Amino acid sequence: MAKRKTIRTIPRERAPVGEQDPQARIRNFGEVTLRFTPEQAQHEASRCIECAKPVCTPGCPVGVDIKGFIAKIAANDLRGAYDIITETNLLPAVCGRVCPQENQCEGSCVIGNTLAPVAIGRLERFVGDTAIAEGWSNIPYIEPNGLRIGIIGSGPAGMACAADMAKAGCDVTVYEAFHVPGGVLRYGIPDFRLPNVVVDAEIANLEKLGVRFECNTLVGRLFTIEQMVGELGFDAVFIGTGAGYPSFLGIPGDSLNGVLSANELLTRCNMMQAKDRGFDTPLPIGARVAVIGSGNTAMDAMRVCRRLGAEEVHCIYRRSRAEAPARLEEVHHAEQEGIDFHWLTAPVAILDDGKGGVRGMRCIRMELGEPDASGRRRPVAVKGSEYEFACDLVVVAIGTNANPIIGQTSKIKLDKRGYIATDETLATSLAGVYAGGDIVTGAATVIQAMGAGRKAASSMIAYLGLRDTDAVYRAPASAEAALFGLDPGEHNFVRVRTA
Template sequence: MQRISLTNLERNFQEVEPGLTTQEAIEESNRCLYCYDAPCIKACPTGIDIPTFIKKIASGNLLGSAKTIMSSNPVGASCARVCPTEELCEGACVLNHSTKPIMIGNLQRFATDWAIHNDKTLFEPEESNGRTVAVIGGGPAGLSAARELARFGYAVTIFEAADKAGGLNTYGIVSFRLPQRISFWEVQQVEKLNVTIKTNTIVGKDLSVKDLLEGFDTVVLAAGMGHVPSLGIDGENLDGVYDAIEFVKSTKDGGITEDFIGKKVVVIGAGNTAIDGATCSVRLGAENVKILYRRTADEMTAYDFEYEFAKQDGVEFRWLTAPKQIIGDENGKVIGIQCIKMKLGEQEDDGRRRPVPLEGSEHVIPVDAVIKAIGQTRHFSLIEQLGLDHDGGVVRVDPKTLQTSNPNIFACGDVIFGKGKGEAMVVTAAQQGKDVAFAIHKQFTAVETVN
């Protein structure tokens, strides 16, 4: 059996893509046309002034470049690594029609990496306006809302259930794409604006909803999503069955082990988290990794670049294949998974065609581990304790103000995202956090004007 030392495993989880050198960044920034009505700005959900930050790189003003980026996007360092830039800013670059687009994501990473390496504080606290805001959840949406509110002078407290803030960026995106140090720096930038972050605090459990609502002028719900739901098949409790969210988190928390070396792994699902589970397995030394998906590649929700990345890592894809049962040995350890082939039937509400089982197509795939990645659960208990209107755990909000059915509670991020490919991007959550902050500030400003 192949042996991989712990040191080599750790090396496997270092960033895959190297950053630009100074010379490369200068040459690339000088290719930019600095368009007056730049389509790349319109394509960025957070509206970063891309020509300006690139021009500042070209002139050697890296602090100014980082400030331009982070002013528009409070998690701009993370987004430089995880945004589907080919679909957003780079996809809109005018140079697509002649040569190749500017490497906007890489240039954004270059400027923010410089700020991180030089331990720069980009923004200073504002004078207090006497108002208080509680933010439930310290992920991209919650951090963005807190950052913008703090810049308006609000006293903001973030309540985060995990050990550290950062949400998806800290725990849910693989280290070889987004190291934790990047997310931690973004959290620190928010804390430097006098934002209080209380970790290991679950609202509704460690802090009552009543105390929260009575203790703050306004509340922002940015709680994100929960764990991977049950598959609803036999064998889910066997040794060797993993929740993809917890699995990826363990690799970022220093929980790398040799358990997967030489093993056969199956990942169920075809979203970005499934890709992460599969590529993590490869880096943990798995001999063979398969992704099972009950639909086809056309319906998968993973980004195209994630799909290509997984294929380059040697991950196999079994389309139109659904699990029926996870099989274990006499010791309760996974040894196989029974599957059935599918065909696509009538269209469902989300626009995708319903998978229908093909009778007589059952077959068994020998495996040593199964990783479940079929979406995430909703925070039903918290939403109901807050008394908010929702659709199956998707909180209803006013599309303009992101205000919930309770006028003192606003919501942003995954908690208001329904089904739909490409919706729940980190950059979209960041912009929603900003939008919530602007809406809250506008509401309080209007009240003060009337009074």
């Protein structure tokens, strides 16, 4: 029997991962963090002590069997590792790159109490990338049931719901407003963090399940949700339209030329070829750019501006580095790339250059007071500390809201903030219509959106009377729990009962 691993017997240091040199990478959109080599992956897998009761899996919003897939890597069975991950996670190559593992699986890893936790995200990416390179996918036998499902939005929530509904035998159509699918994975997160080829590969796997994507289709304008469940004949609908409607500052100068939202900047760069030469959709970038905010979106916007040729990029944030909502790794990479951080600073006006453009901002220094509702210390303006700050482009990355179109064109119930209201099963106020991801919670994370898509799929499966293909078969607890000797969880049970 193999000797049990302990904290004393495993390698103390994480496998070092390669990164593009900061000076080189600010001139290209290639990935910053390189993938593990097979040797690095083996080293890192050997650091997992295979806890009897792993706490990393409950730390993952979709419950990946982390201990199981790492053991397969250690045994050099990468296909086995891929099979384990994809039992619960559709997008390993995406999640391995962008999940905030430090707050989830790696944040719970017991090794982290003494040493650096096992690099679970990098191992997941290693398996996901290997699967793409080898052309692996897990397509189960699917028995068509004739039911039609409409999904609105092709981000991680819509994709996860589509996959589960397709596996349950439904005919699934995903409607996407943009000309290509992927949601924020495509239009928001830049190639140097998540290359589009990875998103393409994961979408191809969905197509192999039979999911159809209809792009350039803005639901609410071309047809409504009520029409989908009515004359268009969908048996159930999932809304995963995200929270892509940007907030602005509401200060003087907000609407000058040269003020744009981070979402617009990123969409023009990632989806409209603004970063490529020879296209007629350029993005004139300022010499001195100020980005307001300090979340992942702000980091992406700043690092894109750097790569598009801005001479100086400044981050303006009203709290301190400790409160910045971006992943620490992103802040670190931005610092390495020469982004100038102005912590405890807030803009109070954007200044006109006399021709309708931007010549700078008036800023004020802040200090931290008592904690607010978010638990973070509230920024308080320091009296008399205003000063002018020169810049010619202002990018606003202070958060987003629900896109209002669905609410404006349907009778669906919204919550106080304008997001779609659901019950705990993610059912909305309209029969047969479910919702999940950022359009329900507000801006969150990729894996939370995927978890919501899967949860909604499970509720839709129950609503349609289909058997949950993921559910492990258990005999009914008692004879009374079965109806006419049949398990009510069985496939097509509803039709058996009513026939």
